Structure formats: C-alpha cells, structure tokens
Amino acid sequence: MxxxxxxxxxxxxxxxxxxxxxxxxxxxxxxxxxxxxxxxxxxxxxxxxxxxxxxxxxxxxxxxxxxxxxxxxxxxxxxxxxxxxxxxxxxxxxxxxxxxxxxxxxxxxxxxxxxxxxxxxxxxxxxxxxxxxxxxxxxxxxxxxxxxxxxxxxxxxxxxxxxxxxxxxxxxxxxxxxxxxxxxxxxxxxxxxxxxxxxxxxxxxxxxxxxxxxxxxxxxxxxxxxxxxxSTVKDEKYMKRFQEAMNFFYMKHFRKSWFFSAFIRIGIMIFSFIKMFQGKPNAKPVPESYIFYSSNKILSEKLPVILKNKVRFLDFKKEKMVNSCLILGGDKGEIILDNHYVSFKKCIKIIETLKDKRITFKIFPKNANFIIGSDSRNDRGQIVKIK
Incomplete structure (x- = not known):
C-alpha cells in the first residue's frame, strides 16, 4: 500500500x-x-x-x-x-x-x-x-x-x-x-x-x-x-497547554539555565497574551451580497430563503470567475462554491486567488447538507445547514 x-x-x-x-x-x-x-x-x-x-x-x-x-x-x-x-x-x-x-x-x-x-x-x-x-x-x-x-x-x-x-x-x-x-x-x-x-x-x-x-x-x-x-478554541485551558508545550520542547532539547528559563517564561507569557488576543472572535458583519458558484438552479432558489439575503447565481459552465470586486460590485460579500460542480482543487484555487478582506468563502461539499467555511484564522468556522 x-x-x-x-x-x-x-x-x-x-x-x-x-x-x-x-x-x-x-x-x-x-x-x-x-x-x-x-x-x-x-x-x-x-x-x-x-x-x-x-x-x-x-x-x-x-x-x-x-x-x-x-x-x-x-x-x-x-x-x-x-x-x-x-x-x-x-x-x-x-x-x-x-x-x-x-x-x-x-x-x-x-x-x-x-x-x-x-x-x-x-x-x-x-x-x-x-x-x-x-x-x-x-x-x-x-x-x-x-x-x-x-x-x-x-x-x-x-x-x-x-x-x-x-x-x-x-x-x-x-x-x-x-x-x-x-x-x-x-x-x-x-x-x-x-x-x-x-x-x-x-x-x-x-x-x-x-x-x-x-x-x-x-x-x-x-x-x-x-x-x-x-480544532481548538483558544481559551484559558488552551493557553495553559500552550505554555506547557513550549516548556516541554525547550527543557527536552536545550540546556537548562536560570537565564534561559526566565527568558522563555517571559516570551511564552507575551506570546500567549498575543494568542489570546488574536483568538477572541470579532463580530462578523452579515455579507451584503452572495454569489453562488454552481449549476444547481434548484438550490440557488433555496439559498435566498436560507441565507435571508439575495443570492446571485453564476453558472460556472458558462461564466469564468473574475475579480471578486467586479463580481460583488465592491460590496462585502460571500462566495459559495458548489463542490458538486467545482472540484476541491478549484475551490482552493479560487479562495487563494480571490482573497480579499471584503470577501468570505464557503464550500458546499459534495452530497452534503451544509455549507461550511471560516472567516478568520483565529476563531471557529461557520456552518449553515441546508434542508
């Protein structure tokens, strides 16, 4: 194998x-x-x-x-x-x-x-x-x-x-x-x-x-x-384990000294504080518009009801993905990629290519009943169930 x-x-x-x-x-x-x-x-x-x-x-x-x-x-x-x-x-x-x-x-x-x-x-x-x-x-x-x-x-x-x-x-x-x-x-x-x-x-x-x-x-x-x-909510338990982990690595592989230990302790405290600050979720603004990148017309009709907002439908077979600002008209918006029609490789490529602070991305996985994604690297992701 x-x-x-x-x-x-x-x-x-x-x-x-x-x-x-x-x-x-x-x-x-x-x-x-x-x-x-x-x-x-x-x-x-x-x-x-x-x-x-x-x-x-x-x-x-x-x-x-x-x-x-x-x-x-x-x-x-x-x-x-x-x-x-x-x-x-x-x-x-x-x-x-x-x-x-x-x-x-x-x-x-x-x-x-x-x-x-x-x-x-x-x-x-x-x-x-x-x-x-x-x-x-x-x-x-x-x-x-x-x-x-x-x-x-x-x-x-x-x-x-x-x-x-x-x-x-x-x-x-x-x-x-x-x-x-x-x-x-x-x-x-x-x-x-x-x-x-x-x-x-x-x-x-x-x-x-x-x-x-x-x-x-x-x-x-x-x-x-x-x-x-x-995978990890950055709470107090996370901070404790992070500090223990860094101490574990340094004590295992480097010679111990009072100066070294003090330096690492101070560094871990600073780094943990930064991590804690980064890990606090910010209020997420509701997207002003949505783009559904798919050929599924039935679902494109359901999404406005589920998302409680207007959804623009782009048929990937007929239209090429262009600059996100042009697609969304400069609005704060979200692009939903239908994995039934768009490969995972292409989903990743689109997200990487069109990255923009005003744009968020979600994927509708193949044969699944949810849309999934994350708007920030510092907090938990978002899941929208499709019924």
Whole structure:
C-alpha cells in the first residue's frame, strides 16, 4: 500500500466530513487508506463516519488522549509505505497526494514533507515552514522582529523566510496539520512524544527527524486549505497547554539555565497574551451580497430563503470567475462554491486567488447538507445547514 492518511478528530464533525470527502477524491488513483481516530468527541462525529463513510477505518478512543497519542494509535494501524498526518479541519486538492508522493520518491534521506497551507480567507499560513525555535529565533517571533526586518537572515528564521511561499526547499520545522513521511521513519522516531499533550509535538517530531540526519521539506506545488483555529478554541485551558508545550520542547532539547528559563517564561507569557488576543472572535458583519458558484438552479432558489439575503447565481459552465470586486460590485460579500460542480482543487484555487478582506468563502461539499467555511484564522468556522 502506498499511503495511509491519519485524521485525528475531536468535535469537528462537519469539518471532518468535508476533509474525508476531499481525501477520498485525492486517493482514487492510489493504493491508499484513510484512518480516522476520534478522541472521544461529544458531537455525532462517529455516527456520521459510520453512516457516511462505512468503508473508512474508524478508531473510537474512550477518552481524549491528545494529539500525539491519538495519532500514534492511528499510525499503529496503518499499512502504507507513507503516512500523512492530517488535521480534520483541512481540505486537500484532488492531486495533492499524487504530487507530493512523486516528490517524496525523488528524495534521498527523506525526513518529513509539509505543503503550502492557506486559511479559509485565502491567506498563506506562515507556519507551513518554520525554523528551529531556539531562544533567539523565538524572540524574533515574540517581538515581531521578523516583520520589521524580513530580508535580514538574522531575524527571519522563525518562518523560514529564506524560502519564498512559492518555492520548494529544505526547512527545519513543519506543522502537524499536514505532515507526510515514510511510516518506517515514524517508527524509528517512535512517533509523537506522548509526554506532550499538544502544540509542541510537531516541532519536536520535526527536530528529531533532523537529529537523525534526515532532510525536511516544504513543498509548494500543492495547496491545502486549513481552517486554522477550528480544532481548538483558544481559551484559558488552551493557553495553559500552550505554555506547557513550549516548556516541554525547550527543557527536552536545550540546556537548562536560570537565564534561559526566565527568558522563555517571559516570551511564552507575551506570546500567549498575543494568542489570546488574536483568538477572541470579532463580530462578523452579515455579507451584503452572495454569489453562488454552481449549476444547481434548484438550490440557488433555496439559498435566498436560507441565507435571508439575495443570492446571485453564476453558472460556472458558462461564466469564468473574475475579480471578486467586479463580481460583488465592491460590496462585502460571500462566495459559495458548489463542490458538486467545482472540484476541491478549484475551490482552493479560487479562495487563494480571490482573497480579499471584503470577501468570505464557503464550500458546499459534495452530497452534503451544509455549507461550511471560516472567516478568520483565529476563531471557529461557520456552518449553515441546508434542508
């Protein structure tokens, strides 16, 4: 078997459904399997999986074991030469795995591969490629020096700014939302460190791959949509675990000293405060207009009633997608992409190409009864049920 895709879920039932749909489309030409591990969700994620995807292997944990152990459980059941650790709040393109596996087969001494990630508004997620967060590198992030001096190598290591967003190359640290590697390497590394509940596990795994003299890569030739913030509500418990995770990584891999510990403690407090501030949801303005990008005329008649607003219908077979400002006439609006007629790859491309502060995006997944998306990388997404 070529590939095993491991999806660890916790209470994101609708995002999980869309994710599995996109992965199914992406593995049709491969010998591959999907393994969903549920960390004791209290929503109907497991029931949905059983009814909607009876052929997908589902592992139901009796408690929330956290990110590392949950993924380790999934990988223990995997049979593929390669494994992909994938967040449930992601959407992959139909050719994502074909492209990335072809790249992997060409590499020697391969470590972990990550890919280009964008959020639900189409903006690039800089954590797609990162450097080792040493005390100095972490400080450039905490104090925003990487933004002030983006062309200075001394200050731009946290987000691996030596590589352009659209440039494939070696990096040190990758993000756990999408990590592809050989299953044998994962076993050599003994998987994610279960002493870390979450948040530093991907940094730790990437770093240990480097210690094995492996090469980690950022691969830009496929884009994956990551509704960042959906899997975790950034509350006080999140802040506590984030601090514990950063302490875990530094204490594990760097020599301990009072100065170092004090510096990291101050840095974590500042960074956690910023995260907490970013994580507070803002009031979302109701879109002034909607565009339904589809050929489904029946649904286009239902949507104005459901959304309580006028919906303009664009038949993708007859009209080309143009600049969002022209489509929406400069209004604050929302574009709804019908996956029944528009591939996941094209949905991702449209969101990435038409990104605009005035525009939000939703996807109507194939054979689903909901519209889904996210207006911000810092809070939970939005779901509109279609009856």
């Amino acid at each position: 070529q590939l095993s895709v491991i999806i660890l879920n916790y209470n994101v039932r609708y995002f999980l459904e869309q994710c599995v749909l996109s992965v199914q489309e992406a593995i049709t030409a491969l010998e591959a399997e999907i393994i969903v591990v549920d960390n004791n969700s209290t929503d109907d994620s497991c029931l949905m999986m059983q009814q909607r995807f009876p052929g997908v292997k589902l592992i139901q944990n009796k408690e929330n074991f956290g990110f590392p152990k949950g993924n380790n459980i999934g990988v223990s059941e995997a049979k593929g030469k390669y494994i992909c650790i994938l967040n449930p709040d992601t959407v992959v393109a139909e050719d994502t795995f074909i492209k990335i596996l072809a790249f992997a087969e060409r590499q020697e001494n391969l470590g972990i591969i990550g890919c280009k990630l964008i959020d639900g508004t189409g903006n690039f997620l800089p954590e797609s490629k990162r450097g080792i967060p040493t005390p100095w590198v972490a400080s450039t992030k905490v104090f925003g020096l990487y933004k002030l001096f983006p062309k200075w190598k001394l200050f731009n290591q946290y987000y691996a700014q030596h590589l352009n967003d659209n440039e494939t190359g070696k990096v040190e640290i990758l993000v756990g939302a999408f990590m592809l590697m050989e299953r044998d390497l994962y076993k050599q590394l003994q998987g994610f460190d279960e002493d870390c509940f979450m948040y530093a596990d991907d940094i730790d795994l990437s770093y240990r791959a480097l210690q094995k003299q492996k090469s980690n890569y950022y691969f830009h030739e496929t884009t994956v949509l990551h509704y960042k913030g959906e």
